[in-house]
Amino acid sequence: MHDITLFVRGAVREVFSTMASIDITCNEEFPEIATPPFTADGIVGSVSVTGKLNGVVYLVFSANLVKKVCNSILGDDPTRSSQEENDVIGEFTNMVTGNLKSKMADKGFNCKLSIPTVLRGNPITIDVADGNLSLSNQFTVDGTQDVISTLVFAKLDE
Amino acid sequence: MTPKILSVDDSKMIHMVIGKAFKPYDVQLFYATNGVEGLAVATRENPNLIILDVTMPVMDGVETLTKLKSDPLLKDIPVIMLTAEAGRENVVKIARIGVRDYMIKPFKEEALIEKAGRIVDLQAKGSGSGKAKSITDPATILVVDDKQAIIQQVQDAIAEYPWTVIGTAQCGEAIDISARENPDAVLVSLSLPDRAAFNFFQMIRANPKTKSIPVFGMCIKTALEEQAQAQSIGFTGIITKPIDPGDLNFRLTKAMSLDTSAKYFKMDGAALMISRIPNSISDIIANEINSHIKPKTQEMVESGVAKMIIDMTELTKIEMGTIKLMLTIMQNCVDLSIKYRVAGSPEFIAQAKTFAETKDLIIYASREAAKEGF
Known part of the structure; x- marks a missing residue:
């Protein structure tokens, strides 16, 4: 298993558990190697990394999960704006990528992060222009059908 | 607070x-x-x-x-x-x-x-009085320095306030005083032998009763290593010797979160506010006065006070900064329908005529003159 996959798994679990008190389990059956293009349905947070690690980290949330996460952090609000949801998704993606960045820096792959971007669509197609790493993970929220996926399309400058 | x-x-x-x-x-x-x-x-x-x-x-x-x-x-x-x-x-x-x-x-x-x-004193809601401490309230400043002249300098610098200075040359004694008196701020010399100031600081921070007290390190300007060390372990700030009284006062009042508005805004009777602008205003003072203008004028209106005298009689020299400050006060008065008059020294009146912003302003020769018939 690639180090990036391990780091992303740890980071996603920690962010969900610490910020939203939501426990998630990694789907071990899900293929680690993604085959772009990837088609997502829901809301996608992304942060770009540049430096010794170059690429983009994506977090793909189902619409239902976004509501759950927002309600857990900000309190129940059936009329919550999509802007507030975007803010939460962006911040989660930033935390996961920040965590990955720190771990990669310890291995000598220093990089810088962009400000998060959030995409909405049905479907959204994510493809990679140039990169030798296409890694994916899938998690399910314990006791529900809610799913979160992660994608890392990147190139390591070794 | x-x-x-x-x-x-x-x-x-x-x-x-x-x-x-x-x-x-x-x-x-x-x-x-x-x-x-x-x-x-x-x-x-x-x-x-x-x-x-x-x-x-x-x-x-x-x-x-x-x-x-x-x-x-x-x-x-x-x-x-x-x-x-x-x-x-x-x-x-x-x-x-x-x-x-x-x-x-x-x-x-x-x-x-x-x-x-560990940095601010967090009190559960409803457990405190909620009243902001003012610069006119008594406070205790503990000064730890083996040079009596420095303790005296601090005493002289804060003489205009109702603050008590407790001086000691020994950090051990300072620890006891801190626990007993719970001072509002501490100044400690960073050049005390055996890094005593740093150990003292750590003991102050380790005690739940004293952990929130602002602690300033004192040293000469060129003692950069001591300054960096003090900053890295979390001293509230550094006061350099020789002590600048204005700087010391400003930083102590900020660290103690004191309401300094009483220095510049005072009621005269029940219906008149006096806004006093001191002579030779530094940027720090101008900024401090500026921060009080809006809340004080709003407070006036809320409590039914509708007249203000802007007292510039202490000023001997008029500068752009002073004019800006005066115009800000005047504008706030206009916005809130507060009537105002300006009083100025003869020098101020003469110089005010040379500035476009103030040449047509009616300026009374004294505070008393401004009060007449107002």
Whole structure:
């Protein structure tokens, strides 16, 4: 298993558990190697990394999960704006990528992060222009059908 | 006194998490979404603590921190840095600029409260009086220095306030005094033998009763190593010798979160406010007066006071900064339908005629003259 996959798994679990008190389990059956293009349905947070690690980290949330996460952090609000949801998704993606960045820096792959971007669509197609790493993970929220996926399309400058 | 806490983060979610974390405590929270806004709010509100995100648009946290630390008005405000990047390089970089503490995202609310509680006095809501302490209230300043002349200099510098100075040359005795008297601020010489000031500081911070007391290190300007060490372990600030009385007063009042408005705004009877502008205003003083204008004029209107005399009789020299300040007070009076008159010294009256902004202004020769028939 690639180090990036391990780091992303740890980071996603920690962010969900610490910020939203939501426990998630990694789907071990899900293929680690993604085959772009990837088609997502829901809301996608992304942060770009540049430096010794170059690429983009994506977090793909189902619409239902976004509501759950927002309600857990900000309190129940059936009329919550999509802007507030975007803010939460962006911040989660930033935390996961920040965590990955720190771990990669310890291995000598220093990089810088962009400000998060959030995409909405049905479907959204994510493809990679140039990169030798296409890694994916899938998690399910314990006791529900809610799913979160992660994608890392990147190139390591070794 | 209610601590003011400023959260600078581009994420509304983080603001809400911070709001929720501090909800049980008696604090005033302010929010800014980037460094530029954060610096503006910090200048206006003089918070006791800033929680600063690293990655933000417009101006990021590192640039904001650098600007905070290079501004004499803001450099003593403790900062907790929030970052999603726990890497050593990143942490060392922000520690070098001078943060009190840092938190790695994701974080638990309890962890934030624990770190903030080491810096500001967090009281559960409803447990305190909530009344802001004023510059006219008594306070105790503990000065730890083996040079009696320095203790005397501090005493002279704060003589205009009802503050008591307790001086001692021994850190051991200072620890006992701190625990017994709970002083409002401590000044300790960094050049005491055997790094005594640093050990003293750590003991003060380790005691729950004294952990929130502002502690300033004192040293000569060129003792850069001692200054850096003191800043890195979290001293409230550095006072350089020879002591500048204006700077010392300003920094002590800020560190103690004292309401300084009584220096510049005073009621004369039940229906008249006097706004006094002192002679030779530094940027620090101008900024301090500026921060009081809006709240004081609003307070006047709310309590039914509708007249003000802007007293410039102490001024011997008129400068653009003074005019700007006077015009700001006048504009606030106009906005809130407060009637005002200006009194000035003969020098002020003569010089005011040479400025376009003030040449047509009616200026009374004294405060008493301005009061007549007003």
